[in-house]
Amino acid sequence: MSLHDPIEYEQASPEVRAIYDDIMATRKTDWVNNFWKVLAHHPENLQRIWNNIKQVMGHGALDPLTKELIYVAVSITNNCGYCIASHGAGARAKGMTEAQLAELLAVVGLANETNRLAIGYGVPVDEVFQSR
Amino acid sequence: MSLHDPIEYEQASPEVRAIYDDIMATRKTDWVNNFWKVLAHHPENLQRIWNNIKQVMGHGALDPLTKELIYVAVSITNNCGYCIASHGAGARAKGMTEAQLAELLAVVGLANETNRLAIGYGVPVDEVFQSR
Amino acid sequence: MSLHDPIEYEQASPEVRAIYDDIMATRKTDWVNNFWKVLAHHPENLQRIWNNIKQVMGHGALDPLTKELIYVAVSITNNCGYCIASHGAGARAKGMTEAQLAELLAVVGLANETNRLAIGYGVPVDEVFQSR
Amino acid sequence: MSLHDPIEYEQASPEVRAIYDDIMATRKTDWVNNFWKVLAHHPENLQRIWNNIKQVMGHGALDPLTKELIYVAVSITNNCGYCIASHGAGARAKGMTEAQLAELLAVVGLANETNRLAIGYGVPVDEVFQSR
Amino acid sequence: MSLHDPIEYEQASPEVRAIYDDIMATRKTDWVNNFWKVLAHHPENLQRIWNNIKQVMGHGALDPLTKELIYVAVSITNNCGYCIASHGAGARAKGMTEAQLAELLAVVGLANETNRLAIGYGVPVDEVFQSR
Amino acid sequence: MSLHDPIEYEQASPEVRAIYDDIMATRKTDWVNNFWKVLAHHPENLQRIWNNIKQVMGHGALDPLTKELIYVAVSITNNCGYCIASHGAGARAKGMTEAQLAELLAVVGLANETNRLAIGYGVPVDEVFQSR
Numbered sequence: 071m072s073l074h075d076p077i078e079y080e081q082a083s084p085e086v087r088a089i090y091d092d093i094m095a096t097r098k099t100d101w102v103n104n105f106w107k108v109l110a111h112h113p114e115n116l117q118r119i120w121n122n123i124k125q126v127m128g129h130g131a132l133d134p135l136t137k138e139l140i141y142v143a144v145s146i147t148n149n150c151g152y153c154i155a156s157h158g159a160g161a162r163a164k165g166m167t168e169a170q171l172a173e174l175l176a177v178v179g180l181a182n183e184t185n186r187l188a189i190g191y192g193v194p195v196d197e198v199f200q201s202r
Numbered sequence: 203m204s205l206h207d208p209i210e211y212e213q214a215s216p217e218v219r220a221i222y223d224d225i226m227a228t229r230k231t232d233w234v235n236n237f238w239k240v241l242a243h244h245p246e247n248l249q250r251i252w253n254n255i256k257q258v259m260g261h262g263a264l265d266p267l268t269k270e271l272i273y274v275a276v277s278i279t280n281n282c283g284y285c286i287a288s289h290g291a292g293a294r295a296k297g298m299t300e301a302q303l304a305e306l307l308a309v310v311g312l313a314n315e316t317n318r319l320a321i322g323y324g325v326p327v328d329e330v331f332q333s334r
Numbered sequence: 335m336s337l338h339d340p341i342e343y344e345q346a347s348p349e350v351r352a353i354y355d356d357i358m359a360t361r362k363t364d365w366v367n368n369f370w371k372v373l374a375h376h377p378e379n380l381q382r383i384w385n386n387i388k389q390v391m392g393h394g395a396l397d398p399l400t401k402e403l404i405y406v407a408v409s410i411t412n413n414c415g416y417c418i419a420s421h422g423a424g425a426r427a428k429g430m431t432e433a434q435l436a437e438l439l440a441v442v443g444l445a446n447e448t449n450r451l452a453i454g455y456g457v458p459v460d461e462v463f464q465s466r
Numbered sequence: 467m468s469l470h471d472p473i474e475y476e477q478a479s480p481e482v483r484a485i486y487d488d489i490m491a492t493r494k495t496d497w498v499n500n501f502w503k504v505l506a507h508h509p510e511n512l513q514r515i516w517n518n519i520k521q522v523m524g525h526g527a528l529d530p531l532t533k534e535l536i537y538v539a540v541s542i543t544n545n546c547g548y549c550i551a552s553h554g555a556g557a558r559a560k561g562m563t564e565a566q567l568a569e570l571l572a573v574v575g576l577a578n579e580t581n582r583l584a585i586g587y588g589v590p591v592d593e594v595f596q597s598r
Numbered sequence: 599m600s601l602h603d604p605i606e607y608e609q610a611s612p613e614v615r616a617i618y619d620d621i622m623a624t625r626k627t628d629w630v631n632n633f634w635k636v637l638a639h640h641p642e643n644l645q646r647i648w649n650n651i652k653q654v655m656g657h658g659a660l661d662p663l664t665k666e667l668i669y670v671a672v673s674i675t676n677n678c679g680y681c682i683a684s685h686g687a688g689a690r691a692k693g694m695t696e697a698q699l700a701e702l703l704a705v706v707g708l709a710n711e712t713n714r715l716a717i718g719y720g721v722p723v724d725e726v727f728q729s730r
Numbered sequence: 731m732s733l734h735d736p737i738e739y740e741q742a743s744p745e746v747r748a749i750y751d752d753i754m755a756t757r758k759t760d761w762v763n764n765f766w767k768v769l770a771h772h773p774e775n776l777q778r779i780w781n782n783i784k785q786v787m788g789h790g791a792l793d794p795l796t797k798e799l800i801y802v803a804v805s806i807t808n809n810c811g812y813c814i815a816s817h818g819a820g821a822r823a824k825g826m827t828e829a830q831l832a833e834l835l836a837v838v839g840l841a842n843e844t845n846r847l848a849i850g851y852g853v854p855v856d857e858v859f860q861s862r
Contacts, residue, residue, distance in 0.1 A: 073322070073435070103328045103330075104327070104328050105320055111432070112440075115436060115440050118521055118522075122315075125510070126308045126514075131299060131302040132271075132305045132306065139272060142718075143276055144279050144313035146717055147280065149809050150320055151327065151720070152325045152327055153316065153317050154717070154720070155328075155331040156328070169772075170264050172263070174264065175714075175718045175772075176258045177259070177276075179714045179715045181272070181285070182710040182714045183708060184237070185282040185710070186707045189280075190682065190703045190706060190707070192682070193236050243696070244703075250704075250782065251707075254782065257778055278453055280677065281453050281545050304508035311450045311454070314447050314450045315443040318410050318411060318442050319439060321413050322442060337586070337818065338587065365594075367595070368590055372589045373587070375828070376835075379583075379832060382650065386650065391576075394565070395565035395566040395569050396535075396569045400535065401569070404535060404539045404570060405577045407536045408577035408578060412578065414585055415591065416584040416590075416591055417580065417581050417584050419591050423594070423595050437526050437527050437533070438528065438536060441537060441540075442540055449546040449549050451505065452546055452548040453548075455469050455470065455504045457472075457501050457548045458472070458500055459548055460499045462499075463551040543846060545676065545677050547852070568639065571850045572640075572643050575847045575850070576843060578842040578843050578846045582835075582842045585809050586802075586838060587835065588814070601850070604853075604854070631859070632853050633844070633848055636851045647844065651844075654840050655840075659832070660830050660834065667792075668799060668800060668803045668834060668838065668841070672804070672841035672842060673845055678845040681845050683856075695791060697790070697791035698792050701786070701790050709813070709817075712779065713804065716765055717810055719733050723812055724763050726761075726763075726819070727763070727818075728815070
């Protein structure tokens, strides 16, 4: 159930089309996924979020695949089905193998387990971790 | 506030000491962090969780640093202070730079934002993401 | 997938019908949504939760629309699809415009991002925020 | 425990000082809270997040106080202590009364309860909520 | 950091004292914990929440200890330090042993792990689980 | 949407069949649910997670039904639809009655509410809860 139908390129305003064009050019693809087509109902948010994604997810101290893996890990922890599907596909497009996906899932699952053990036991932070 | 005081090596049973020894040998360190010293109140859990960590976090299709980055990303999303401190230190020990940490935090923050936008808008999953 | 089928008015016990009647009278509508029809399998919970909603969501220091906006914000953060749909409709019924919804979503998304930045960086609370 | 010490104005680079100046000018205050002083270790993120906050939290279809209330509601749901303290203070500065805070907390608590009831019972979405 | 100082019995209004008296009488204790003393700043919420606790946590189809264990499990998953401390103490007062606590923590941790594996893999619900 | 199709017994490798056989023998059933059939795409994880479940969920200081109730409580709080369905069925198979389910849901909902009240008010932990 969606709050809004996606806005297709044909229906989009020139302002929104320009953002779609930038998304496709940046990603070297000829289509735009629904996330952007739904955000397009509020062009100001569409532009703002796309600017953030472009700035954060590009090449930097971390490579784009590692960033996608982190994105998928957060999306699984938050149970965002759309985000798991879209960033899972993004990670595959950037070279994630099935073996890497299986290890990613294992780490995400285990981290969620030990997070609760540390929280439940109220483990005191070791001095060496505090001294920075 | 901790449910149990950490069990130091000197106070530990031979069974627990053997696990501490394995932790230190595996990590090539001469100390054990509080997470394990608190779990030691239940040796069966201590052994089980340590076995899981050893199996999941070692070398594989993903390198150990990438796994630590994923661990930190999940721990931040779950707000586990101990886990952020311990795995943040672990990531640094495996070579994470300040620039990489800053980008990790940027990705984790942005993923948490777009997760809620996708959830709030109820964005329908694109067909191309469903066909596998 | 639902644990229980909704209990329709016709099938409901007099005790449950009385609560349905109160819901419809309070909301000035002629129907009851599924949340209540499912809770009706446990009349004690149905009565208790409805009493809470009536006491909390009515007019007070905050107007009913603001309360619905807060309800939607929490429901998005918790990824409760039913709650987003029902309270989103409730907010619209109380006058929420599309422009307000877009801003609500922007605030909810951004708050989820900065929450993780504050948690991940472990930002110390400013003295001025502590002195009360 | 913080990953980084806050960067005070005196120690800050001209680039960071300019952002601090904009924060103080925009908020009509003579100080900057720690969230920004910690983000300052990565000026690119500091600038990006501040730009987002300025764009999202200003006057619009929703008034600034309502936006702060939504921010606090999300921060409580995510258990972000720093965010509750800073945006709670922000809401008070924008006129939130103690009575309004008490009602905000009541709505946030109740929403978190009914979210889990809807999720646990797997309540099917009413047709009227789906037709948009 | 607390939004309000706890209201002690001596400072409390007759209305609030009556609720404190009911809490102590119901629990057969001679003191009231801070949760109620802070809620007392809003007597209406204090009365409402206490009524809910009395109705839900008493003897029923589930025994009070099992209910406390469930309460602790939810509080650990939500990372509520106060709730872990208070309901952990409540569970001990109702007979929880250290061995039971260790198993509770093991189940909570493992459930948080497998939850993410089921979510991450998008495991389809088995037909037998759907037919009800 | 699933990342992988479940692997049926007929298609499974001898290694995976052996685990399926152990699952069916341990549970005294003649079928395996999809969670395991999807994990089977990574036999190492399948074996590891099954070993954990066998060790944690069996008879101990807590009876198996109580453990299933805790599992369902966590799964509802995390909004894991598959886990609610599978462990809800597991709890029924171990004797959970509809009345017990209704009380479980009431406790889970109320705990999620009071968790946020304690977090939002920043209730200070009572000394008596700290001294252990």
